[in-house]
Amino acid sequence: MAASKPGSAADLLEITQVRSPIGSKRDQRRTLRALGLRRMRHTVTHSDRPEIRGMLAKVAHLIEVRRPGDDAPMELEPGQELRDDDDVT
Numbered sequence: 334m335a336a337s338k339p340g341s342a343a344d345l346l347e348i349t350q351v352r353s354p355i356g357s358k359r360d361q362r363r364t365l366r367a368l369g370l371r372r373m374r375h376t377v378t379h380s381d382r383p384e385i386r387g388m389l390a391k392v393a394h395l396i397e398v399r400r401p402g403d404d405a406p407m408e409l410e411p412g413q414e415l416r417d418d419d420d421v422t
Contacts, residue, residue: 345401346385349376352395364392 350370354362368388369377378401379385389398389409397406 343400344381345378346381346389347376347378347399347401348389349374349397349399350395351397354395357392357395361392361395364388365395368392368396370396 348368348370350365350373353373354365368379368385389396393409398409399406
């Protein structure tokens, strides 16, 4: 299996905020801001790194995560990090 180049579509995640952070803990609201999410239905793209995956696990109940070009979001429960086999096509 060939190694993909950094920044390729296989190494990116599209993160969309789908729920309001009102009533969420302060650290969860700060995590959303650190990801660059400012409002509902706002989408940002980040590279698929362990630091980002940890942030996604913290606010999984407020976001949807998908690979660029995919229609269905990845299954991610609160506190559950993405596994490498989640993106098998």
